[in-house]
Amino acid sequence: MFFDRGTYEEVLMNWINKYDATAVYWNRNYDPIKYHKDRRLAELLHEQGIIVKTFEGTLLLEPWRIKKEDGSPYKVFTPYYKAHRKESVPPPIPRIKEISVFRSSEILGLYLDELGLLPKIQWTSRLEEKWLAGEYEGFRKLQAFVKNHLKSYTHNRDYPSIDAHSSLSPYLAVGSLSIRSVYHFVIQQAESVAEPFIRQLIWRDFSYSVLLHFPESIQNPLQAKFTKFQWLENQDTFSAWTKGLTGYPIVDAGMRELWETGFMHNRVRMIVASFLTKHLLLSWQKGAYWFWDTLIDADIANNTMGWQWVAGTGLDSAPYFRIFNPTLQGEKFDSNGEYIKKWVPELQMLPNQYIHEPDKAPKEVLLQAGIILGENYPYPIVDHKASRIRALERYQQIK
DNA sequence: TGAAATGTTGGGGCG
DNA sequence: ACGCCCCAACATTTC
Numbered sequence: 001m002f003f004d005r006g007t008y009e010e011v012l013m014n015w016i017n018k019y020d021a022t023a024v025y026w027n028r029n030y031d032p033i034k035y036h037k038d039r040r041l042a043e044l045l046h047e048q049g050i051i052v053k054t055f056e057g058t059l060l061l062e063p064w065r066i067k068k069e070d071g072s073p074y075k076v077f078t079p080y081y082k083a084h085r086k087e088s089v090p091p092p093i094p095r096i097k098e099i100s101v102f103r104s105s106e107i108l109g110l111y112l113d114e115l116g117l118l119p120k121i122q123w124t125s126r127l128e129e130k131w132l133a134g135e136y137e138g139f140r141k142l143q144a145f146v147k148n149h150l151k152s153y154t155h156n157r158d159y160p161s162i163d164a165h166s167s168l169s170p171y172l173a174v175g176s177l178s179i180r181s182v183y184h185f186v187i188q189q190a191e192s193v194a195e196p197f198i199r200q201l202i203w204r205d206f207s208y209s210v211l212l213h214f215p216e217s218i219q220n221p222l223q224a225k226f227t228k229f230q231w232l233e234n235q236d237t238f239s240a241w242t243k244g245l246t247g248y249p250i251v252d253a254g255m256r257e258l259w260e261t262g263f264m265h266n267r268v269r270m271i272v273a274s275f276l277t278k279h280l281l282l283s284w285q286k287g288a289y290w291f292w293d294t295l296i297d298a299d300i301a302n303n304t305m306g307w308q309w310v311a312g313t314g315l316d317s318a319p320y321f322r323i324f325n326p327t328l329q330g331e332k333f334d335s336n337g338e339y340i341k342k343w344v345p346e347l348q349m350l351p352n353q354y355i356h357e358p359d360k361a362p363k364e365v366l367l368q369a370g371i372i373l374g375e376n377y378p379y380p381i382v383d384h385k386a387s388r389i390r391a392l393e394r395y396q397q398i399k
Numbered sequence: 400t401g402a403a404a405t406g407t408t409g410g411g412g413c414g
Numbered sequence: 415a416c417g418c419c420c421c422a423a424c425a426t427t428t429c
Contacts, residue, residue, distance in 0.1 A: 158400085225409085270400065309400085321429045322401050329401090392429060406426070413418090 002109030024050055027057030030208045031300045032272035057178055060089045063212040073213040075315040080206050092180040130261045138171030142182055157394045159337035160265035169297035218304050221313035225398055231283035238282055240381050242290055247380035248357055250330035251275045253343035262296030267333050273310040274324035279387040284311035295356050320395035323388050330356035346377050353379035
């Protein structure tokens with residue numbers, strides 16, 4: 001791998017001239033901005049007489065491949081999924097054994113640290129502990145997942161304290177692991193074992209298909225009527241949310257897991273997103289931007305679709321009245337508080353009975369657990385019942 | 400990929 | 415023994 005500095009057209013043309021390159025190969029990228037940039041680059045290279053070959057390495061099927069009979073894009077997942085399933089996913093291209101281009105010692109790139117991009121403060125150490133980069137590590141995770149967790153995936157995937165997910169999302173997001181390799185590895189298992197996971201992979205294809213047809217949905221609600229929705233502006237509640245200081249343990253645990261590891265369990269992503277948009281009435285765009293900034297697996301299509309789904313502004317999204325109760329969600333999916341205690345250590349001594357609502361615990365119990373509400377753990381920043389009613393009223397106006 | 404409110408049923412306590 | 419009430423427990427409707 002080599003580094004250089006400059007706009008990518010400049011750098012590439014410079015290298016092409018320097019090494020007399022005759023062809024440039026790359027994998028297509030479907031982030032709308034990058035996609036158009038790549039298209040312009042291809043034209044530029046073409047004009048210069050350079051051969052350009054691009055490949056599919058990001059999705060199971062190209063985002064324009066699955067369309068309804070009338071040629072319009074699917075807007076609902078299940079029919080998309082069925083149509084997708086009728087197509088066959090091409091196998092990955094075999095590994096290239098040898099590239100006879102030039103010796104890598106002849107290439108004069110910059111060293112990574114010459115770019116001045118490495119952080120001066122060592123904030124990445126927790127991330128590096130959890131995530132090893134590269135295809136080898138991604139494939140190792142895939143093997144371990146299929147061997148140990150795929151069978152129980154459907155049953156366990158909603159429980160954040162159980163290690164039942166694949167952990168492949170960062171590798172897929174940055175492209176260090178080919179999704180087609182993942183597909184063809186998983187599909188060797190019995191259909192009933194493989195299919196629930198494949199279905200999740202197809203959500204990813206679906207989100208790219210939607211994004212391709214509605215690129216402005218990164219910024220704007222897919223349902224136009226939500227353009228006039230008045231989200232609140234409140235730096236205090238937003239800041240409490242980002243720091244995991246909302247007083248709702250499951251929300252706080254999720255936000256702190258995100259901050260420390262760049263990852264958050266999917267069930268908890270839905271809970272914290274629902275809390276931001278419904279309980280705090282802060283815009284999903286604000287939440288999406290925070291996720292984009294902090295998630296190691298940040299993926300523009302998945303992120304956009306996920307947030308629009310929760311906020312109820314998307315095409316095939318949760319109805320406006322579907323508001324998660326953070327206490328109930330905690331009780332259902334982290335019943336013994338294991339996940340909460342891992343990420344919110346100040347609640348570690350609190351008995352399970354009160355772990356999802358510390359503010360309901362009797363004084364003696366809190367004292368015993370070393371918790372002083374308002375000092376080392378916050379009171380709930382909003383009242384659940386009141387915020388639920390407030391959100392329903394606001395959303396009702398849009399309906 | 401919800402939760403709350405409301406409706407229905409049936410067992411048990413009790414006069 | 416019987417009717418009445420209470421209220422879980424479950425089902426349905428509504429937001």
